[in-house]
Amino acid sequence: MTLPTLFIPHGGGPCFFMDPAGGPPDPMWRPMQAYLAGLIESLPERPRAILLVSGHWEEEEVTVNVGSGQPLLYDYYGFPEHTYRLRWDAPGAPDVARRAAELIAGAGFAVREEAERGWDHGVFIPMMVAVPGADIPLAQLSLRKDLDPAAHIAIGRALAPLRDEGVLIVGSGMSFHNLRARGPQVTPVADEWDAALADSVTDADPAARADRVARWEALPHARFAHPEAEHLLPLMVALGAGGDDRAVRDYRDHVLGWAVSGYRFG
Template sequence: MQQQPVFFLSHGGGPWPWLDGPFREGFAWLEASLKALPAQLPARPRAVLVVSGHWEEPQFTVSTAAQPGMVYDYYGFPEHTYHIRYPAPGAPDLARRVVELGKAAGIAMGTDPTRGFDHGTFSMLQPIWPEADIPVLSLSLRADYDVAAHLALGRALAPLRDEGVLIIGSGFSYHNLRQFNAAAAAPSAAFDAWLRHALIDLAPAERAAALLEWEKAPAARICHPQADHLIPLMVAVGAAGNDPGICVYSENDLRGAITASSYRFGSDATPSGFDRIGGNGR
């Protein structure tokens, strides 16, 4: 079985794939990059493990539901978006494997039989696999946002890549909802440049060391006043091991001003074609 890569994806806002008009159009470049993701895989994954920035627990927790429901964790959107479905099956067997791997590494793991898909999962997966026919496992963050702990969890879960499991950290490279406007242009660009350097240019050990001190990066706390949307990256980088990183989506005019990006680790170094800032995009 060919080894799957690992991704950190910026997932967009709310239930955007189910909307029309300007809000949806603002994510057009992101949507195109997500639709292109399956072509970057060596084979169709047997399951997808999603670490979402929208689920946190006192300890790392996996959903064990065979048919997960939906978590409509957004506000102010049209009524129909509170009835949408992403009907992918769950992955109880994979959940048991994740708990096993975590505990073998000395990491406390919990289970939740009722947790459904939050929008960090279903809004990101809808453009990638609209058929919703690949099992999906949800894995929480740990609520203390401890970077070292999340890197360690990623390292513990790395064997899943050789078992046909695609690991995705779903967050956002910029996430300050109070400054989601033109004021975000300079800080988001500064932080994104630092993140690109850390994930692409640094050797794996240096990459992890830089992420341990991410708060020292330019505009770090302006871009992430709360770390929930950045911490899924740490699990992805831990699972990436020594694989190099490549930017698979970037733009500097998201919502008219914001610089945002997504990354892939492993498989190969082929650009996705959706890295505007790096010169591989349109």
């Protein structure tokens, strides 16, 4: 069975786990938490592994983490002390990482392996919600530092065979990510950007979809929504891996005044 590919929002820092007693998050974050909590159940079958590309890891060349189980990288700042002791102890998936490297190299891209880097919060925060039992192995894939949209779509296309091998391909980022712009005054602009992005991502013509999303900077308010593109680029990988399959927006809500969306391909 062919698994879909996903682009998911991973929230803000440890937003789902701010209560040291384990209570629910701020109401603003609860719809996103509910969406993430239902992801695995929404799939046609439970994946044997996850390949995840996060907006928080960039390398000169595409890099796969081949570790058998990673420490967590608490790459957020100014949050309560207990959030630096969160745990998500899933095993690594070095076999999936090496298979991904083989596919990426076969498509003509330079790729390398490493085994030391910890899983950043773009991995463990959403996965603590989506896979609370930490019982699905995971391999992490980096972005390329040039953040070239067309290249990342092509990298995603190269990874598509994994979907028939029981691997769920996940892009983890945010569809809007301007940390200096928050509050209700941002919402009208964020809504206009979000509508234009959604229209491009869900274009029924796969070739037009890829072309429009690769040219995301031409959309209204693009560089306001993403002063830097790293939180959007995981979408490119998920879209590329989705190939010609139908694309849908399966999540939309507002946080911090931002319109935030998630997408599914297949």
